[in-house]
Amino acid sequence: MSHTVTPAPPAGHPPSVAPGGAPAPGSPDRSGSAPPLRKRLRGAAAALRSPAVVALAPLTLVVGVFFVAPLAGMAIIAFTVEADDGGTALGLDHFLGLDSHVRAVRNSVLVSVVGSLTAALIGALTAFCIAQIRSKRLDSVVAVFSSVLANDGGAPLAFSFIVTLGNTGLVYGMLGLDAIGFSLYSWQGLVVMYQYFLIPTMVMVTLPTFVGLRKEWMEANTALxxxxxxxxxxxxxxxxxxxxxxxxxxxxxxxxxTYASAAVLIGTGGFPLVPLSIASLLGSSLGAGGQSAAMALGVSMVVIAVVVLFLFNRLQKRSARWLQ
Structure with missing residues (x-):
C-alpha cells in the first residue's frame, strides 16, 4: 500500500491551507489565538483601564455609598418584620400599619396637587409669553435664572417668606391679608411658598417646547x-x-x-406631611417600630418618585420628537 507524504513548507512560508480556509492536515496552527475566555478577560481588563471608567469611578462610588446603600437599607428595614418564633421575616406589616399616617398623606397630596396646578398654569403662561418675543438671548437668561430659582429653597426660603408674609411680615400688613384670614402657617401658605421654586421649574421645562413651535407651522395653517x-x-x-x-x-x-422649607415654616406638628412624619418618627423615642414605619413611608415616597420620573421622561421624549 502506497502512502502520499505532504512535503513540509519551506521556512518563512505560511502553512498550507486546505480548501475552505482550514489548515491542512498535519500543518501546525501558528495563528497564536488565545481561547475565547482569555480574550474576554483581556478585553474586560482593558476596558477597566480606559479613561472613561477611571473618570466615572468617583461618581460611581458616591452613588453607591450615598444612594444605593441607603436605599437598600431602607428597603430591608421596611420589609423586615418580626416572626412568631422571635426571628425576622419579610412582610408588609409596616406598610399595613400606616393607617395612622393617612392624614399626612392626604395633606401632602392636597398641597402637591394645588401647588403644582397653580404653578403649572402660571409657569406655562409665562413661558409662552417669553417664547413669543423670539429672542435667543432672553431665552438663555430666563433658562439660567429659572434654574437658579428652581434649586433655591430650604430654610432661607422659609425665613424670607416669614419676614414678608408672616403674621408680622412687611407685605402681610400692607396687603391686608389678615382681613381675608390668610395665614402663612397653613396649607395655603405652603402652596404660596412652593410657587417660588415650582413656577421657575415649569418655565424651565416648557420654554423649549414653546420656542420649538415653528413659525412655518402657523404659516401653513393660515395658507390652508x-x-x-x-x-x-x-x-x-x-x-x-x-x-x-x-x-x-x-x-x-x-x-x-419638599421637607426643609415646610419643616421651618410649620414644624412637625399641626399640619402633618409625609416628609415631616418621617422626620418625626426617626427622631422620636418609639424605637424600632417608629424606625420601621418611617422606612415604610420612605419606600412609598421612593415609589412615587420613580413613577414621577418615568412618566416625565416618557412625556418629554414624546414632546421632543416633534421639536427636533
Whole structure:
C-alpha cells in the first residue's frame, strides 16, 4: 500500500491551507489565538483601564455609598418584620400599619396637587409669553435664572417668606391679608411658598417646547384657511401637551418631597406631611417600630418618585420628537 507524504513548507512560508480556509492536515496552527475566555478577560481588563471608567469611578462610588446603600437599607428595614418564633421575616406589616399616617398623606397630596396646578398654569403662561418675543438671548437668561430659582429653597426660603408674609411680615400688613384670614402657617401658605421654586421649574421645562413651535407651522395653517384657534387646537396644544403634563407631574413630585422649607415654616406638628412624619418618627423615642414605619413611608415616597420620573421622561421624549 502506497502512502502520499505532504512535503513540509519551506521556512518563512505560511502553512498550507486546505480548501475552505482550514489548515491542512498535519500543518501546525501558528495563528497564536488565545481561547475565547482569555480574550474576554483581556478585553474586560482593558476596558477597566480606559479613561472613561477611571473618570466615572468617583461618581460611581458616591452613588453607591450615598444612594444605593441607603436605599437598600431602607428597603430591608421596611420589609423586615418580626416572626412568631422571635426571628425576622419579610412582610408588609409596616406598610399595613400606616393607617395612622393617612392624614399626612392626604395633606401632602392636597398641597402637591394645588401647588403644582397653580404653578403649572402660571409657569406655562409665562413661558409662552417669553417664547413669543423670539429672542435667543432672553431665552438663555430666563433658562439660567429659572434654574437658579428652581434649586433655591430650604430654610432661607422659609425665613424670607416669614419676614414678608408672616403674621408680622412687611407685605402681610400692607396687603391686608389678615382681613381675608390668610395665614402663612397653613396649607395655603405652603402652596404660596412652593410657587417660588415650582413656577421657575415649569418655565424651565416648557420654554423649549414653546420656542420649538415653528413659525412655518402657523404659516401653513393660515395658507390652508385655518385660524389661530385652529392652529392651537390641532397643532400647538397636541405638541405642547406632553411637555405640559410632564412639567405638572414633575412639580407634583417636587412639592410632595419638599421637607426643609415646610419643616421651618410649620414644624412637625399641626399640619402633618409625609416628609415631616418621617422626620418625626426617626427622631422620636418609639424605637424600632417608629424606625420601621418611617422606612415604610420612605419606600412609598421612593415609589412615587420613580413613577414621577418615568412618566416625565416618557412625556418629554414624546414632546421632543416633534421639536427636533
Amino acid at each position: 384657511g385655518g385660524s389661530r384657534t385652529t392652529f392651537w387646537r390641532r397643532v400647538g396644544i397636541p405638541i405642547a401637551m406632553p411637555a405640559l403634563l410632564g412639567g405638572w407631574i414633575l412639580l407634583f413630585g417636587a412639592a410632595f418631597a
